[in-house]
Amino acid sequence: MSIFKEKSVFTRRQFLIGSGMLAATVVITGIFAKLGFDAYAVSDDYIEKRAAGLYNLDEKMAIRKSHENSEILQIYKDFLSPGEVSPVSEKAHHLLHTKYGKEIPAMIEELHAHQHDAA
Amino acid sequence: MSEINGKVLKHGEQTRTMHWMHMITFILLALTGIGFYFDIGFIGGIFGGEANASLVHRWAGVVFTVGPALYILLNFERFARFMDTIATFTKDDFGWLKTMGGYIPFLKGDVPPQDKYNAGQKMLGHLIIIGCLLMILTGFPMWLWRGVLPAAFLAFCYNIHFWVAVILILAIAGHFFLAAIHPKSRVEFASMMMDGYIDAEISAHHNEKWFNSLQEVKE
Numbered sequence: 043m044s045i046f047k048e049k050s051v052f053t054r055r056q057f058l059i060g061s062g063m064l065a066a067t068v069v070i071t072g073i074f075a076k077l078g079f080d081a082y083a084v085s086d087d088y089i090e091k092r093a094a095g096l097y098n099l100d101e102k103m104a105i106r107k108s109h110e111n112s113e114i115l116q117i118y119k120d121f122l123s124p125g126e127v128s129p130v131s132e133k134a135h136h137l138l139h140t141k142y143g144k145e146i147p148a149m150i151e152e153l154h155a156h157q158h159d160a161a
Numbered sequence: 162m163s164e165i166n167g168k169v170l171k172h173g174e175q176t177r178t179m180h181w182m183h184m185i186t187f188i189l190l191a192l193t194g195i196g197f198y199f200d201i202g203f204i205g206g207i208f209g210g211e212a213n214a215s216l217v218h219r220w221a222g223v224v225f226t227v228g229p230a231l232y233i234l235l236n237f238e239r240f241a242r243f244m245d246t247i248a249t250f251t252k253d254d255f256g257w258l259k260t261m262g263g264y265i266p267f268l269k270g271d272v273p274p275q276d277k278y279n280a281g282q283k284m285l286g287h288l289i290i291i292g293c294l295l296m297i298l299t300g301f302p303m304w305l306w307r308g309v310l311p312a313a314f315l316a317f318c319y320n321i322h323f324w325v326a327v328i329l330i331l332a333i334a335g336h337f338f339l340a341a342i343h344p345k346s347r348v349e350f351a352s353m354m355m356d357g358y359i360d361a362e363i364s365a366h367h368n369e370k371w372f373n374s375l376q377e378v379k380e
Contacts, residue, residue: 044377045379059245064240082309
């Protein structure tokens, strides 16, 4: 039985078509990749500027820490923990801690129950 | 028809390996992609949930890209010959298209002699290369740069990815039917999926121009 195989001939035309196709693919992929990396760089640049802006604003604030804010300290002394500054007092815990989802109706009930205390 | 006793090596080992790998990754990509687009929980379930199906889709995409790239770099001559064959359209190819290679019953006429690939296969070759490039070029930005690219461009990528996928899935379904099921051409299946050889008589009939350029090696 005979076996038939392709001759190992590689013509200039074949080389040019093959390398042309490869080159076109590399160029198109390169342009796409460049656009993507540029978009990434623009995004990184924006994030850096935004972070710098936030730090800058923070540095310019007269009061930068809540526990040094005289108005907050006064609220604790007058209402949340009368006579002292106690951030974890029971009233502060109930009024200032955030509730989520199914906890909200109970929190509203509780606020209604203490409505007269606040007044 | 004269009788030719022998067989022809049509597809080399690396070509067949690349075809197998591309076929498996294409099936994985198409299956998971259909699951995402139509929100079919069953398909996600096959891969252990939607998150895993998403990972399979992405990494199958990597193999789908790297596999042929490696094949081309390691077999540049073979790739260049393939590109030359599918880029060459002569009057014989247009003659094949006029009769659709004899596959359509009401289109009568003689089918002209064909290259290693007939005109239909050449067109499929172009469709697959362009389609795969579009899938790759739209797929990776959707994965890697979704947080930084403009939403309009990403939406454009999603649309291209979807419609090219539809075209490719239909084209591959046709390719599978003709290469594995149709009685006139299903001998091609064993050639690409098994040992690479095809009967010389069949090759001389279907790919006459290519067959005449082959050299005979006695064994």
